[in-house]
Ligand code: IMP
């Protein structure tokens with residue numbers, strides 16, 4: 565049966581916010597080249613839109629991680645399923661993630677990337693759910709701060725569904 569989705573952010577609001585993030589990043593990295601690392605699968609729509617709003621030479625790279633856990637919470641044991649195919653030594657890295665929840669996935673991933681000798685590593689997340697944080701993570705660029713609700717759309721899934729929604733919303737199961 566179809567779930568009902570209560571909208572939290574419209575497509576227009578999301579695109580506007582991403583344009584603001586892109587402008588800020590463009591300004592702060594002026595004169596430098598940027599390597600974006602898009603964390604698959606969830607951050608793909610966000611990373612594509614963000615890349616279009618950054619007026620700098622940008623390389624786009626992809627990684628995919630999984631953490632053992634259930635459908636709504638990660639466990640902290642993070643595995644890299646798809647790694648970068650090139651070194652990042654000396655590069656300015658911007659990790660692009662859909663949402664920081666407990667922070668476990670990102671704190672592991674950032675520590676792995678920092679060991680590879682990049683010039684700099686920053687984090688850009690479309691969404692931040694600070695109430696759920698277990699591990700500290702510094703988010704350099706945040707789109708929206710949200711309450712502790714499970715959301716879908718604009719790349720985010722529930723059991724692999726709803727990634728294609730153009731907006732972000734909360735799943736409300738039918739009564
Ligand atoms: P963390 O390690 O707990 O910070 O988990 C981050 C990952 O969990 C994200 O990349 C998402 O894949 C997933 N996640 C966390 N919260 C949500 C949510 O509200 N909706 C969909 N996926 C989520």
Ligand code: MG
Pocket residue numbers: 603604605606607662663
């Ligand atoms: Mg994810």
